[in-house]
Amino acid sequence: MKIISIEAYPFSLPTRRDFRWAGMLGQLGNFVVVRVETEGGVVGYGEATPLPDWGGDFGRHAGETIGTVITMIRTVFAPALIGTDVTAVTQAASIMDRVAVGNVYAKCALSIALYDAWGKSVGLPVYKLLGGAVRASVPVAHMVGLMPEKEALDEATLAVEDGVRALQIKGGVDAERDIRLVAALRTQFGEGIALRLDANQGYGHAKNAIAIVRRLVDAGVSLVEQPSEGVRYMADVTAASAVPIVADESCWDIHDAVDVLHARAADCISIYLAKAGGFSGACKVADLADAAMVRCDVNGSIESAIGTAANVHFALARPAVSLPAVITISAPAGRHPYRVAGHYYDDDILTEPMQVQDGAILPLDAPGLGISIDEDKLQAFRCDK
Template identity: 50%
Template sequence: MSAATRIRITDVETIPISLPLRREWRWRGLRGSLGRWVILRLHTDEGLVGLGEATPLPDWGGDFSRYAGETPGTVVHVVRDVLGPVVSGMSPFDVELIVERMDGAIRGHLYAKAAIEMALYDLQGKAAGLPAYDLLGGRYRSGVRVAHMIGLMDREEAVEEALAALEDGCTAFQIKASGDPGRDASVTHAVRDAVGPDALLRVDANQGYRRLGVKDAIRAVRNLEDAGADCVEQPTEGLPGMAAVTEAVDATIIADESAWQPQDVVELANNGAADAISVYVAKAGGLLRAKGVATVAGVFGLPCDVNGSLESGVGNAANVHLATACPAISLPSVIPVTSPAGGPHRTAGRYYADDVVTEPFVYRDGFLHAPGGPGLGIELDEEKLEAYRTG
């Protein structure tokens, strides 16, 4: 046994935070504020500390409530009282065994599990002196193309936001849909006119057309195509509806709420219910299974992006390491351009006015690059962590 693998986990620490927003962000179904996340530290007997993050949203989940929402409170409780005792005394290199034991200790709670599993990879990298992407298969790509999210806002605000992100070098955009087909097509058309024909436009319906019925959902997506959308994310709910829309339209249909685990991807592919998959570290329960989601998607010829809940620099580091290592993650990813206050870019990927990491991520020509240090490659700013701490 090497010295690195003899490391043992001794304690798990959770730190709820609330990050300051650059502006108000809304999407369909979102009732609270973004940035109310939980930072996690895994302590070891060798003094190394692994970092993770949970980004729980109580009002968001999978099709037909298959995967339940979480809150900062549930994350803290589950980590402290259920998962912490499971991982105590274990090696951070035993990821498969730890994931199995966490699943055996409690069903669901994928965001809480993802925070711990993320920290395992950070510890592994720090112990071995390797970046996390090397532990996930190596660096397949040097940078990850970023898609900037345009939240629910009126046409003029959406155009202003898109142009500011375009000025920062961003050439891909996700437009949040309201569920009103006319309004959604109007905003999409205005943004397309503003950013030009070469930008990639993706409209995220967040299942917003599910109550229209399948035929009207198809009409809504066709209207979005006419307005300039290249991709439409999760227009409806459930395999039959997703399959009907996917077959009827030309736009790339991306499954998000329908795709959490590798098994979900198999069902989507077998039913022709998506053209692409949106991968989350949190939805999968960690980096290991998130890579599994992307790998299975790749087997079926379904390209992927990395998406999430707009993490702080901790969770976003995991996003970028994952996308760096996975061949199937070829679509522009809706992830932050992490930067503390005063960073070099004002709009593209900037959802928060500040962050709890010490250094901005390298962002160049619309691409975000993984931090190059060991593990996740980040350090916490302890003063900011304390300033934004909520419990």
């Protein structure tokens, strides 16, 4: 099962509406697809969703773009991986780390493609390659982006009517708006819906963040994600908070996770496959969190069907990933199961919609990522032609 070719090129999907968060300058819906082919004719797909304006604490991580991901895959990683065994995923991760520092989005896209090809070659879904399912489905938290309060309330209401039981509310730009919106949502939904306010580091110094989090608690928030920047400030906020604090930007890989846990800088960790460089790195973070009895979710930058399928398999297979996932529910045009919940794109590159039940994505049981890619549609959405 040697790798004979690796391709990487950009594509875009049409968004249902504008979705933004604090500090975001670009648009959602722009991706890199990776296509790995083996000598036996098996094809594995991977995906990267790089955002150059989003990263870790104090700019220590990320900064990748569509262009850098494609260039690194074509010129550095592909030459190093072609000719190796597609099922040797641990070796592949070591090779990529040896030939290039960082570039975790590019590494993640290749990791996903290798697991997809491996699963297809042995007839197993990826979650079984990761150890098997520990839950029956993956509950979804719908992201309510930065938008006027009335629009945010309408978006959240429709998502809850669709069936999700958790919302991630983007904030961090105007704390007073965030507090008002959380209070309005709690009044609207009562206690049955989890309200997670994501500040994207927007509340600044620990003293300011502590004061805002206390008011959010009074308003009815369930969790607060990344209120401050840096492990030191996050530890102060976590110690003072009556609700769980989630680390996102502060925790990218296993080394960050060790620092976060040692400093008691968060009660929960938000895991991205991309932040950790792919499945192997993400599993390390989740397993460390599990040993420390720290709950996690799987999150990302609102991926297409390829990245979403990878997220679903990871969440199914890791005990610590028990919080609702902020991920897409992928479906081709006109066939989405929900009006709003998990519905970020008007179309996608898979042939059949993901199956859902009560606001949760059901397992993808076909070999590999468990989805069938519409190659014609993928080429139609390609951006470099």
